[in-house]
Amino acid sequence: MAPKYLTGDKAGIDAFVDQFDVFLFDCDGVLWSGEHKFPGTAETIDMLRSKGKQLVFVTNNSTKSRADYKKKFDGMGISASEDEVFGSSYSAAIYISRILKLQAPKNKVYILGETGMEQELDSEGVPHIGGTDPALRRDVQPEDFERIAKGEDLDENVAVVLTGLDYHMNYLKTALGQAYLRRGAKFLATNIDSTLPSAGSLFPGAGSMSAPLVKASGQEPLALGKPSQAMMDAIEGKFKFDRKKACMVGDRLNTDIQFGIEGGLGGTLCVLTGVSKKEEFLAEGASVVPTAYVDKLGDLLG
Numbered sequence: 001m002a003p004k005y006l007t008g009d010k011a012g013i014d015a016f017v018d019q020f021d022v023f024l025f026d027c028d029g030v031l032w033s034g035e036h037k038f039p040g041t042a043e044t045i046d047m048l049r050s051k052g053k054q055l056v057f058v059t060n061n062s063t064k065s066r067a068d069y070k071k072k073f074d075g076m077g078i079s080a081s082e083d084e085v086f087g088s089s090y091s092a093a094i095y096i097s098r099i100l101k102l103q104a105p106k107n108k109v110y111i112l113g114e115t116g117m118e119q120e121l122d123s124e125g126v127p128h129i130g131g132t133d134p135a136l137r138r139d140v141q142p143e144d145f146e147r148i149a150k151g152e153d154l155d156e157n158v159a160v161v162l163t164g165l166d167y168h169m170n171y172l173k174t175a176l177g178q179a180y181l182r183r184g185a186k187f188l189a190t191n192i193d194s195t196l197p198s199a200g201s202l203f204p205g206a207g208s209m210s211a212p213l214v215k216a217s218g219q220e221p222l223a224l225g226k227p228s229q230a231m232m233d234a235i236e237g238k239f240k241f242d243r244k245k246a247c248m249v250g251d252r253l254n255t256d257i258q259f260g261i262e263g264g265l266g267g268t269l270c271v272l273t274g275v276s277k278k279e280e281f282l283a284e285g286a287s288v289v290p291t292a293y294v295d296k297l298g299d300l301l302g
């Protein structure tokens with residue numbers, strides 16, 4: 001069925017919103033682009049809360065923990081509690097701690113990513129190395145090759161290589177990741193988004209950080225962010241809602257909208273301020289089509 005264009009359609013917006021009790025909100029490209037908050041975002045969140053809607057913020061951005069996101073929401077003047085945030089780092093940490101159930105001491109995670117991943121693994125009591133370790137933010141040296149090949153710089157208790165959005169990629173960190181995979185570590189990713197919407201443009205996304213290891217190892221990571229249904233199951237388990245009364249709001253077809261459709265949610269709303277363009281889902285035979293779409297989130301104010 002053709003998606004409904006809601007921008008400027010006050011009656012259509014009211015009818016759409018009234019169908020749902022829960023709104024799962026993507027963040028990058030919907031609420032903001034980097035540090036730029038889209039107009040009407042805070043007011044729209046307030047409007048939905050005034051209608052008694054339950055809100056969950058579901059981001060694939062693994063650089064920040066739930067606590068970090070609470071600070072960002074506060075800084076942006078958007079009402080949100082830490083407990084309403086469910087990011088890909090938290091999704092990965094839950095999967096590793098509660099599903100993989102690795103046995104100590106061989107339960108350590110080698111991180112290619114930022115502090116959000118470290119904090120969320122800490123919250124689940126999962127030991128980790130790599131990540132923001134300053135000792136790894138250097139050029140590879142000739143002696144590194146011998147040492148890594150002999151396993152001298154490797155931690156024998158690493159059981160998982162976890163990749164995410166990493167603003168500090170380098171050859172040394174990637175070489176260590178490959179060495180752990182060659183030793184049988186599981187290959188996981190918080191998410192594999194190809195691009196990061198920021199400052200109104202597109203930058204290399206988390207998938208650009210796992211790509212070198214995919215090429216070098218010949219393995220594909222299990223991604224625990226959208227559209228993974230392991231993430232949807234964990235969210236439903238925590239927030240306990242009727243999927244048919246829930247709507248996923250996102251800017252990216254192959255993560256957010258696919259996540260909502262495959263999760264059997266009551267509806268999906270695509271917002272055109274991020275990655276995907278309407279031409280993609282309006283095209284004949286489009287594989288991922290939202291229920292409705294708006295130019296920007298603030299259009300829901302009518």
Ligand SMILES: O=C(O)[C@H](O)[C@H](O)COP(=O)(O)O
Nearest residue numbers: 027028059060061196205206
């Ligand atoms: O590359 C990434 O990690 C993603 O582009 C980005 O962070 C997505 O965040 P979201 O739109 O899910 O909030």
Ligand SMILES: [Mg+2]
Nearest residue numbers: 026028029251
């Ligand atoms: Mg997004």
